[in-house]
Amino acid sequence: MSVNPDYLKEEREQEWRVVLRSQKKNKERTDLVRVHMTEVDPKIRVQSNIEVNQGLSEDDAVNEAQRCLDCPNPTCITGCPVEINIPKFIKNIERREFLEAAKVLKQTSTLPAVCGRVCPQEKQCEAQCFYTLKLKKEPVAIGYLERFAADYEQKSGKMAVPEVAPAKGIKIAIIGSGPAGLTFAGEMCKRGYDVWVFEALHEIGGVLKYGIPEFRLPNSIVDVEIDILKKMGVHFETNFVVGKTATIDDLKDEGFKGFFVGSGAGLPRFMNIPGENYIGILSSNEYLTRINLMDAANPNTDTPIISGKNVAVIGGGNTAMDSVRTAKRLGAERAMIIYRRSIEEMPARVEEIKHAQEEGIEFINLANPLEYYADEKGRVKQMKVQRMELGEPDSSGRRRPVPVEGSEYLIDVDTVVVSVGVSPNPLIPSSLPDLKMTRWQTIEVDDDKLQSSIPYIFAGGDIVRGGATVILAMGDGRKAAASMDNYIQNISK
Amino acid sequence: MNLNTTYLGIPVKSPIIVGSCGLTSTAESIIELANNGAGAIVLKSIFEEEIILDFEKNVLPKVGPMDNDLEFFDYYDYQIKDEVLHKYQSLIADVKKSVDIPVIASINCISNGEWVSYAKKLEEAGADGLELNIFKLPFDIKKSSEEIEHSYIAIIERIIEKISIPLAVKISPYFTNLGEFVKRLSLSGVAGIVLFNRYYSIDFDINNEEVISGGVFSGDKDYEMPLRWISIMNQKSNCELIASTGVHTSDNVIKMLLAGAGSVQVVSALYKEGSSYLKKMNSGIKEWMSSKGYETIDSFKGNMSQTTADKPEIYERVQFMRYFSDHKH
Numbered sequence: 131m132s133v134n135p136d137y138l139k140e141e142r143e144q145e146w147r148v149v150l151r152s153q154k155k156n157k158e159r160t161d162l163v164r165v166h167m168t169e170v171d172p173k174i175r176v177q178s179n180i181e182v183n184q185g186l187s188e189d190d191a192v193n194e195a196q197r198c199l200d201c202p203n204p205t206c207i208t209g210c211p212v213e214i215n216i217p218k219f220i221k222n223i224e225r226r227e228f229l230e231a232a233k234v235l236k237q238t239s240t241l242p243a244v245c246g247r248v249c250p251q252e253k254q255c256e257a258q259c260f261y262t263l264k265l266k267k268e269p270v271a272i273g274y275l276e277r278f279a280a281d282y283e284q285k286s287g288k289m290a291v292p293e294v295a296p297a298k299g300i301k302i303a304i305i306g307s308g309p310a311g312l313t314f315a316g317e318m319c320k321r322g323y324d325v326w327v328f329e330a331l332h333e334i335g336g337v338l339k340y341g342i343p344e345f346r347l348p349n350s351i352v353d354v355e356i357d358i359l360k361k362m363g364v365h366f367e368t369n370f371v372v373g374k375t376a377t378i379d380d381l382k383d384e385g386f387k388g389f390f391v392g393s394g395a396g397l398p399r400f401m402n403i404p405g406e407n408y409i410g411i412l413s414s415n416e417y418l419t420r421i422n423l424m425d426a427a428n429p430n431t432d433t434p435i436i437s438g439k440n441v442a443v444i445g446g447g448n449t450a451m452d453s454v455r456t457a458k459r460l461g462a463e464r465a466m467i468i469y470r471r472s473i474e475e476m477p478a479r480v481e482e483i484k485h486a487q488e489e490g491i492e493f494i495n496l497a498n499p500l501e502y503y504a505d506e507k508g509r510v511k512q513m514k515v516q517r518m519e520l521g522e523p524d525s526s527g528r529r530r531p532v533p534v535e536g537s538e539y540l541i542d543v544d545t546v547v548v549s550v551g552v553s554p555n556p557l558i559p560s561s562l563p564d565l566k567m568t569r570w571q572t573i574e575v576d577d578d579k580l581q582s583s584i585p586y587i588f589a590g591g592d593i594v595r596g597g598a599t600v601i602l603a604m605g606d607g608r609k610a611a612a613s614m615d616n617y618i619q620n621i622s623k
Numbered sequence: 624m625n626l627n628t629t630y631l632g633i634p635v636k637s638p639i640i641v642g643s644c645g646l647t648s649t650a651e652s653i654i655e656l657a658n659n660g661a662g663a664i665v666l667k668s669i670f671e672e673e674i675i676l677d678f679e680k681n682v683l684p685k686v687g688p689m690d691n692d693l694e695f696f697d698y699y700d701y702q703i704k705d706e707v708l709h710k711y712q713s714l715i716a717d718v719k720k721s722v723d724i725p726v727i728a729s730i731n732c733i734s735n736g737e738w739v740s741y742a743k744k745l746e747e748a749g750a751d752g753l754e755l756n757i758f759k760l761p762f763d764i765k766k767s768s769e770e771i772e773h774s775y776i777a778i779i780e781r782i783i784e785k786i787s788i789p790l791a792v793k794i795s796p797y798f799t800n801l802g803e804f805v806k807r808l809s810l811s812g813v814a815g816i817v818l819f820n821r822y823y824s825i826d827f828d829i830n831n832e833e834v835i836s837g838g839v840f841s842g843d844k845d846y847e848m849p850l851r852w853i854s855i856m857n858q859k860s861n862c863e864l865i866a867s868t869g870v871h872t873s874d875n876v877i878k879m880l881l882a883g884a885g886s887v888q889v890v891s892a893l894y895k896e897g898s899s900y901l902k903k904m905n906s907g908i909k910e911w912m913s914s915k916g917y918e919t920i921d922s923f924k925g926n927m928s929q930t931t932a933d934k935p936e937i938y939e940r941v942q943f944m945r946y947f948s949d950h951k952h
């Protein structure tokens with residue numbers, strides 16, 4: 131899906147863009163300072179689930195859009211996994227054609243309101259912005275602008291329901307309703323297929339709903355997109371576990387012609403250190419799911435979660451940040467991140483780390499848990515951690531953490547959230563012996579077609595990549611739809 | 624007459640123990656070793672280093688452009704460890720079902736981290752004992768000898784806390800004051816000290832000016848170093864001493880026992896001669912014993928250790944002095 135430079139050039143030479151460029155000198159543009167995102171005060175926001183980032187005003191967005199130089203060689207696009215035509219949408223914001231900007235986003239991204247909020251822009255588009263690369267200045271706030279345009283469209287009440295081709299009468303099943311599955315569903319529906327999404331949980335949206343908390347990604351943002359899919363005619367079956375409620379073979383017998391597996395990676399991993407099974411120690415998956423989907427923070431529900439006083443979260447990714455910030459919101463006095471590398475090496479989005487720091491999260495870096503201790507009731511009360519120091523860089527260029535001998539010490543904890551990664555759930559592969567898997571238990575697919583070793587099964591998102599990002603999952607859904615369409619047309623010839 | 628003795632306090636029918644190596648990595652070849660008369664076997668080690676290397680060579684390079692899946696792979700080394708441990712646990716369980724000789728698990732670790740806790744898992748899988756090969760590179764020129772020795776003792780103490788099966792530690796001879804260190808180790812609670820581990824060696828190819836692998840196997844004369852140290856340390860240590868490196872013949876075994884070793888470990892000889900060579904070694908010991916009129920190993924064990932010798936100073940002679948000037952060849 132490589133963007134064609136001639137096409138980009140042609141677009142850039144459109145009259146409105148030429149005119150827009152000439153309205154300001156580059157020097158005037160580069161002299162502008164990057165817009166500041168309005169954020170709810172940390173002391174207030176930790177009291178509730180209110181969204182931290184409040185979005186940009188129209189004027190802020192237009193000003194920020196003016197910073198974009200509309201480069202002849204837009205390197206930012208190479209930083210985007212789905213190659214959004216970034217200058218085109220930004221220039222539309224500059225000329226106040228906000229709906230038009232949203233349309234540009236939607237050409238390649240199904241969920242811009244989500245991606246504008248959760249993409250690690252600092253590693254992607256913004257890392258490749260001319261300002262970052264050449265001027266050594268703060269990049270254009272591409273993520274904020276994306277969110278602005280998408281939110282504008284959502285709020286305008288003018289969200290278009292995409293046109294759907296005449297029904298082909300061919301049934302397609304999708305396993306999982308995360309960003310990969312939802313995108314795939316939309317794309318196939320547009321092509322006229324009869325699309326059914328099977329979701330194990332009672333909520334649609336995958337990690338967008340049960341993982342990423344409300345204060346970062348409000349559910350309503352995701353619901354708008356789901357509603358559109360429903361209007362297009364996508365069927366959703368919730369509480370349906372493929373492999374248990376029915377297998378892929380069963381569904382095949384019911385007439386489904388193609389399958390897209392977008393079942394994500396939801397099986398928590400643990401460190402397998404002593405004491406990890408004490409009460410009060412749980413995976414971030416369980417922790418976040420129970421709070422986000424089952425109202426477990428409410429003491430009157432069936433599945434209450436103890437809102438610990440001293441909560442330690444092990445890990446340094448987005449999941450860890452979301453867990454620790456959730457703990458703070460549930461009233462933890464000490465909410466700690468315990469991570470074995472330095473803060474600079476955390477895989478989490480930079481903005482989440484910054485927000486967490488503002489909210490009073492304690493970062494215990496270069497420390498690794500060794501063992502947990504429980505009280506007489508079997509509830510965790512302390513953990514032993516070992517200090518680490520950074521050794522030689524490994525092949526990823528990150529320096530390997532090495533334990534410091536004799537540096538162990540104890541920390542009082544009553545809740546521990548283990549957030550050291552997830553694996554794909556083996557439910558689907560276990561019922562399909564012919565499905566080729568990788569060493570990581572992900573489904574092996576052809577890189578271009580996203581087709582698995584079983585020709586009528588395609589897959590994408592975390593079940594293929596292990597763990598990735600919303601935008602990649604989405605990109606996979608799109609790519610897989612195009613190639614499954616191709617496949618089905620070929621076999622029905 | 625019999626060859627009964629103990630290995631880490633466990634009764635065994637031969638003093639010849641198969642050391643940790645590739646021959647002890649599958650149930651199949653272990654059964655063969657047992658059938659040929661091995662007193663016990665030490666399983667091929669789990670290498671902490673191998674796990675780190677696997678992680679760095681095969682996992683981290685998978686981290687995609689823009690670090691998208693960094694979170695997925697960040698802690699994958701724990702997953703690898705888990706897989707390795709699972710395999711090892713099932714090897715232990717399989718082997719224990721098929722042989723009646725003691726099966727000793729072996730961990731080759733470089734750090735005092737969570738590895739320690741895995742010892743317990745090996746015990747639970749059925750291992751009769753544990754051999755620890757602490758891999759503090761003697762080439763780490765940043766660490767003082769004191770720090771290195773301290774970390775050995777610290778690791779041992781932490782493991783002993785966790786397990787109830789006997790623990791052996793296998794060390795290299797590269798310590799500043801080896802005798803004193805062996806003595807201290809023997810008081811740390813270990814059931815045996817294996818003298819010595821043999822490190823992988825390097826050589827140079829002078830035509831291509833490249834570093835190449837040195838000899839994998841020990842040489843005929845390599846037994847002399849453990850022989851001396853076992854003789855010297857025998858009665859000064861608080862635990863069994865086990866001879867390793869260069870034990871190639873039954874004569875070598877006898878020498879080690881005379882020096883005071885409770886048993887010996889053999890590896891290179893079995894690679895070269897095959898597992899049936901164990902039979903030959905065992906009968907060689909018996910022939911010598913009957914020629915000497917010994918009924919048991921205990922009746923001659925330690926007969927030639929330094930403490931019992933007429934001229935103990937000879938064991939400590941390190942320079943050639945007169946012997947060298949008299950030497951006519």
Ligand SMILES: Cc1cc2nc3c(=O)[nH]c(=O)nc-3n(C[C@H](O)[C@H](O)[C@H](O)COP(=O)(O)OP(=O)(O)OC[C@H]3O[C@@H](n4cnc5c(N)ncnc54)[C@H](O)[C@@H]3O)c2cc1C
Nearest residue numbers: 306308309310330336337341372394591592598599600603
């Ligand atoms: C807490 C958290 C925070 C994150 N933060 C970010 C972020 O800030 N930015 C970012 O880009 N990415 C983030 N990610 C990663 C991102 O959310 C995932 O990469 C993305 O959601 C993967 O999408 P997916 O469609 O492949 O799977 P998922 O979103 O995991 O959806 C899979 C769905 O399949 C369902 N399912 C599984 N098995 C079955 C079955 N057998 N039958 C029926 N249904 C099944 C599951 O219930 C789930 O709803 C985060 C992830 C987590 C957990």
Ligand SMILES: Cc1cc2nc3c(=O)[nH]c(=O)nc-3n(C[C@H](O)[C@H](O)[C@H](O)COP(=O)(O)O)c2cc1C
Nearest residue numbers: 642643644645667668756821841868869889890891
């Ligand atoms: C091929 C081979 C593999 C070995 N693997 C291990 C091992 O995994 N762990 C270990 O502690 N020692 C290992 N060793 C060392 C032996 O256990 C033994 O200490 C050393 O070879 C000296 O004994 P020898 O002279 O009888 O060979 C290995 C040796 C060889 C030759």
